[in-house]
Structures are given as structure tokens and as C-alpha cells.
Amino acid sequence: MVSVLNTVDTAHEDMVHDAQLDYYGTKLATCSSDRSVKVFDVRNGQQTLISDLAGHEGPVWQLAWAHPMFGNTLASCGYDRKVIIWKENNGTWGKIYEYTNHDSSVNSVAFAPHEFGLLLACGSSDGTISIISSTGDGTWDSKKINNAHSIGCNAVSWAPAVTPNSLFDTGIRQQPVKRIVSGGCDNLVKIWREEEGQWIEEQKLDGHSDWVRDVAWAPSIGLPKSIIATCSQDCRVIIWTNDGSNTTWVSKVLQKFNDVVWHVSWSITGNILAVSGGDNKVSLWKESTEGQWVCISDVNKGQGQISEDKDRENQQN
Numbered sequence: 001m002v003s004v005l006n007t008v009d010t011a012h013e014d015m016v017h018d019a020q021l022d023y024y025g026t027k028l029a030t031c032s033s034d035r036s037v038k039v040f041d042v043r044n045g046q047q048t049l050i051s052d053l054a055g056h057e058g059p060v061w062q063l064a065w066a067h068p069m070f071g072n073t074l075a076s077c078g079y080d081r082k083v084i085i086w087k088e089n090n091g092t093w094g095k096i097y098e099y100t101n102h103d104s105s106v107n108s109v110a111f112a113p114h115e116f117g118l119l120l121a122c123g124s125s126d127g128t129i130s131i132i133s134s135t136g137d138g139t140w141d142s143k144k145i146n147n148a149h150s151i152g153c154n155a156v157s158w159a160p161a162v163t164p165n166s167l168f169d170t171g172i173r174q175q176p177v178k179r180i181v182s183g184g185c186d187n188l189v190k191i192w193r194e195e196e197g198q199w200i201e202e203q204k205l206d207g208h209s210d211w212v213r214d215v216a217w218a219p220s221i222g223l224p225k226s227i228i229a230t231c232s233q234d235c236r237v238i239i240w241t242n243d244g245s246n247t248t249w250v251s252k253v254l255q256k257f258n259d260v261v262w263h264v265s266w267s268i269t270g271n272i273l274a275v276s277g278g279d280n281k282v283s284l285w286k287e288s289t290e291g292q293w294v295c296i297s298d299v300n301k302g303q304g305q306i307s308e309d310k311d312r313e314n315q316q317n
Contacts, residue, residue: 031060067114077106115161123153149184183212218270231261
């Protein structure tokens with residue numbers, strides 16, 4: 001059973017939409033409908049506000065930390081169509097880049113594995129996915145996957161840089177391929193692959209009957225197969241697996257929940273899945289040796305989650 005170790009009073013003036021710990025679990029970033037992003041030091045069970053970042057002109061939906069090899073770097077996205085990248089320099093947080101090339105709410109941001117450099121994927125209600133990359137000299141490049149999802153893209157997640165079974169018998173590692181999984185308002189899950197500088201649709205996974213709200217590609221450390229978790233307004237979580245021997249992804253419904261499922265997130269080892277939704281609970285799931293997914297913990301999140309996420313849904317679309 002998982003228990004609550006600590007609570008953080010963020011002092012946000014409106015609903016909190018996302019909270020993300022950094023790589024080492026010492027900093028917590030939060031974002032809210034009050035248009036702000038806050039960074040806290042949460043070491044030793046204490047919480048100290050480090051910075052209150054202002055730059056968005058509407059609700060801020062999601063946050064993503066970059067790998068620490070790029071310093072303390074944080075991305076945020078929101079209803080104002082903006083993606084902002086923040087960085088700490090000598091103890092002071094500030095904006096280092098602002099991307100404004102979306103035509104509607106930006107709903108999801110995710111940094112790529114550090115092996116690929118400083119890359120950020122962004123999914124928007126305008127139906128496109130943007131890939132923003134740092135050139136290393138203070139400037140940024142961007143590419144766009146147009147018409148990625150009709151009506152809108154709700155979530156993006158990167159595949160690991162090292163795929164399962166990616167070593168030849170000689171021990172030489174295959175060249176890693178950049179892949180992204182996305183979910184949208186067309187009820188579809190799609191896998192995208194970069195090929196000769198362009199992003200192409202590799203797979204279309206059709207298993208949900210309502211908007212896909214979140215996608216999460218599992219880390220591949222020690223895993224013999226690729227695993228993707230997706231969740232939807234159809235109240236279901238689906239586990240998609242691929243053993244690498246062919247292009248077919250096999251789907252298995254984790255469970256039909258009693259309410260909308262908003263978020264899925266993997267542990268760093270990729271063997272435990274956290275699920276949260278409109279039932280005000282977080283549940284943890286693990287695959288048994290028989291290949292069945294079982295609930296190993298169920299945590300009550302408290303009140304307010306239903307209204308918070310429905311408010312977000314209404315504003316996005």
C-alpha cells in the first residue's frame with residue numbers, strides 16, 4: 001500500500017493542472033489556471049518556493065523537466081497557445097525561449113531522451129505536433145507534424161532511446177530511432193518515426209471509443225518488449241505491447257474504470273503504471289508473471305479532481 005508522505009501548499013490562486021518532480025526528486029514544478037508556474041525545493045520533507053514564473057496569458061496545462069545534463073530546464077504549455085522553456089542560471093529562473101506557432105491550446109509537452117539532445121514535443125488542439133530543438137548556440141529550430149490528429153492532440157510521449165532487444169549478437173548497438181506516441185480527439189493513438197529529417201506516421205492504434213486523454217511510453221530498462229499505456233474518456237486504460245519481431249502492437253484492456261481516466265504514468269523502471277481519473281483516485285498496476293495486470297495499490301486523491309479536469313476539457317475545446 002502506498003501512503004501520502006507529504007503535501008505541498010502551492011498557494012496557487014486557481015486550479016492546479018500539473019505537478020512534476022525533477023529527475024532527482026528535489027524540485028517540484030506546478031502550474032495552474034492562475035497563469036503561473038511555480039518551482040519548489042522539496043528536500044527533506046520541506047517545501048520552499050524557489051521561483052514564481054509569469055509568462056503565460058491563460059491557464060497552464062502541463063509541465064516537463066529536461067534531463068539534468070541540460071541544467072535545470074523546464075517547459076510549460078497552455079491555453080494561450082504558447083510553449084515556454086525556462087532555465088535556472090546562477091539560482092535565478094528565467095525564460096530562454098517562447099514558441100508561439102500553434103493556432104490553439106497547447107495541451108502537452110514532453111522532453112526527448114537526453115541521448116537525442118534537447119528536444120521537446122508539443123501537442124495542440126489545432127491537431128498538430130511540434131518538435132522544438134535546441135541548436136546549442138541559444139537558438140531553436142522547430143518542425144511540425146501537420147494534421148496529426150483531427151479535432152486536436154491531447155498528449156505526447158517519447159519512446160526510449162534504447163529499444164528492447166536492440167543489441168546485435170556482436171554487441172553493437174543499433175542506431176537509435178526517434179519515435180513519439182500521441183493521442184487525440186479522433187480516439188486514435190499514433191506512433192511517429194523520424195526518417196531523414198521528416199516525421200512520418202508509423203502506426204495507427206485503434207482501440208478507444210472516445211477521446212484519448214493521455215499516452216505514456218514505458219522506459220525499456222530490462223524489458224524484453226516495448227509497452228505503451230493509453231487512457232481515454234471511454235473510462236478505459238489500454239496496454240499496447242510489441243516484442244520487436246514484427247510491426248503488430250497487441251492491445252489489452254487494463255480495466256474499465258467508473259469514470260474518465262485522465263493520466264497514465266510509468267515508474268522509472270517501466271514495470272509499474274500509475275493511473276488517475278475522475279474517480280478521485282490514483283491506482284498502481286503491475287504485470288504478474290502470468291501476464292495479467294493487477295492493482296497493487298489504490299490511493300484516494302481527495303476532492304476537486306473531477307471539476308478541475310472538466311474545467312480543463314471545457315476550456316481546451
